[in-house]
Amino acid sequence: MNITLKTEYALRALYEMMSRSDADQPVNRRQIAERQGISEHFLEKIFIDLQKSDIIKSVRGPGGGFVLGEDPDGITLWDVYTAVDDPGYTEGRCCPQLPREACLLQGDCKVKNLWFKFASTLKENMTGIKLVDVFRSR
Secondary structure, rough: OOOOHHHHHHHHHHHHHOOOOOOOOOOOHHHHHHOOOOOOOHHHHHHHHOOOOOOOOOOOOOOOEEEOOOOHHOOEEHHHHHHHOOOOOHHHHOOOOOOOHHHHOOOOOOOOHHHHHHHHHHHHHHHHOHHHHHHHHH
C-alpha cells in the first residue's frame, strides 16, 4: 500500500471545502490550489478522480466551482484513498510488487494471508474514519 501525495492533497482540498463558513457554496479550484500550495494542474487531476467517485460535484456558471457530493459524515478516509490512489494488493493481489500470476508460490505462499489480513484491517480502519471526524479533530 502506498498513500501518495494525491491522497494527501485530496484530503487538504476537501478540508478547504469543508472549513469554509459557507461550505455549501461552490469553491473555485484555483482558490484551493493557492491556499493549500498545490499545483492547480495536479489538483485538476485529483478533482477528476474525486468527481468520478461522487465525492465532489462540479457546479457550472458564474460563481461555480466544486461542492461536496454528499454530507461529510458519509465520506470516509477509505473513500478518498480509493478514489485517488490505487489500493494495490488490497484488491486481489498478494504482494504489492507482483501481479498474482507472477508469484511462484501462489498455491503455497505463507505470507499471502498476512497481506490480506493487513489490507483488510487497513480498509476496516479507514472506513471507520469519516471526513467530518478527521477535520473536527484539527
